[in-house]
Amino acid sequence: xxSESRNDVPKTRVLVLLVIATNVLGNVxxxxxxxxxxxxxxASPLDYLRAFANPWTLIGICVLVIWMLSDLALLSRADLSxxxxxxxxxxxxxxxxxxxxxxxxxxxxxxxGILLITIxxxxxxxxxxxxxxxxxxxxx
Amino acid sequence: MKWLLVGIIALCNTLGxxxxxxxxxxxxxxxDLSPRSVAVMVKRILRNPLVLAGFGALAVSFxxxxxxxxxxxxxxxxxxxxxxxxxxxxxxKYILREDVRWRRWAAATFVACGVVLLSF
Numbered sequence: 001x002x003s004e005s006r007n008d009v010p011k012t013r014v015l016v017l018l019v020i021a022t023n024v025l026g027n028v029x030x031x032x033x034x035x036x037x038x039x040x041x042x043a044s045p046l047d048y049l050r051a052f053a054n055p056w057t058l059i060g061i062c063v064l065v066i067w068m069l070s071d072l073a074l075l076s077r078a079d080l081s082x083x084x085x086x087x088x089x090x091x092x093x094x095x096x097x098x099x100x101x102x103x104x105x106x107x108x109x110x111x112x113g114i115l116l117i118t119i120x121x122x123x124x125x126x127x128x129x130x131x132x133x134x135x136x137x138x139x140x
Numbered sequence: 141m142k143w144l145l146v147g148i149i150a151l152c153n154t155l156g157x158x159x160x161x162x163x164x165x166x167x168x169x170x171x172d173l174s175p176r177s178v179a180v181m182v183k184r185i186l187r188n189p190l191v192l193a194g195f196g197a198l199a200v201s202f203x204x205x206x207x208x209x210x211x212x213x214x215x216x217x218x219x220x221x222x223x224x225x226x227x228x229x230x231x232x233k234y235i236l237r238e239d240v241r242w243r244r245w246a247a248a249t250f251v252a253c254g255v256v257l258l259s260f
Contacts, residue, residue: 011172018173034209048206068198069178072185076164080157081232081240084225085247091218091258113257120250123243131239132165 012129015074016086022067023090024097030060078129085124092117142212148204149220154227156198161236163190222255 033056051057074083092114098104106114164170167184171177185191208217229248233240 015173031209034206038210045203048203051206051210069181070173072160072164072191073170073173073181075157075161076167076170079232079238080161080236081229081238081244081248084157084228085244085251088225088251088255091255095258107260109257109260113254113260116250116254116257118254120247120254123250124247127241127243127247132237 012074012077015070015077016083018070019067019074019083019087020090020093022063022070023087024093026060026063026067027090028060028094028097029056029063033057033060079131082124082127082129085120088117089121092121142208142216145204145208146217146220149201149208149217150223150227152197152201152204153221153224154231156194156196156201157224157228158231158235159190159194159197161232163188163192163194165236166190216259218255218259222252225252225255 033054034051036056037051037054052061071083071087095104095106095110095114099106163185167181167188170181205217205220208220225248229240229244232238
């Protein structure tokens with residue numbers, strides 16, 4: 001695997017942290033908003049406009065826009081097969097946040113899941129963030 | 141209906157992420173997140189067909205997720221992404237030509253299994 005330059009590592013790590021934080025905050029807000037709005041199953045985007053009137057849904061979408069931009073910036077610098085497992089720590093944060101802040105019950109299956117994801121994150125973190133060189137003109 | 145939505149989310153998520161990665165690698169590395177750099181990045185993205193196609197796939201996945209969240213809990217939406225982890229790692233190796241060795245395969249497998257267990 002190709003090695004990364006020393007200066008690139010902190011930038012990539014900052015982007016990883018930003019992607020994880022905005023993912024957690026965006027999804028928690030969106031989830032709360034959609035539960036306040038109620039049931040929607042429709043092929044028409046107009047039916048979803050009603051959901052956008054809810055402030056939690058709106059905040060969630062705004063934070064997820066920041067998540068999308070930081071995720072794209074991260075994907076310009078790191079491999080997809082690196083970004084996916086590393087940013088999965090968002091699931092662990094959501095579960096632990098629910099447990100410690102909202103007193104959600106965590107079953108032994110969920111604790112095992114948290115452990116497995118953490119092992120996955122650590123394994124991926126041990127690999128170089130990028131293994132391809134330069135802008136790939138011929139990609140796809 | 142729930143499982144159909146899960147399938148749509150998994151497939152569109154995979155397609156979207158692979159297209160976005162290919163598009164952003166073509167575009168070149170983003171050096172910082174200053175307002176000017178972000179503005180330049182967004183301007184270039186709007187002329188990047190791979191990323192635009194990726195957005196299309198992710199938009200379908202997003203609306204399917206909204207539907208799923210409105211009829212069930214967030215934990216039910218999670219297994220959809222478990223499938224994406226393995227599929228995306230496979231495509232990262234063979235289409236994006238990333239150097240995926242045992243650590244990354246193990247990482248993707250651990251995360252996929254963990255995500256499934258989290259939904260219990």
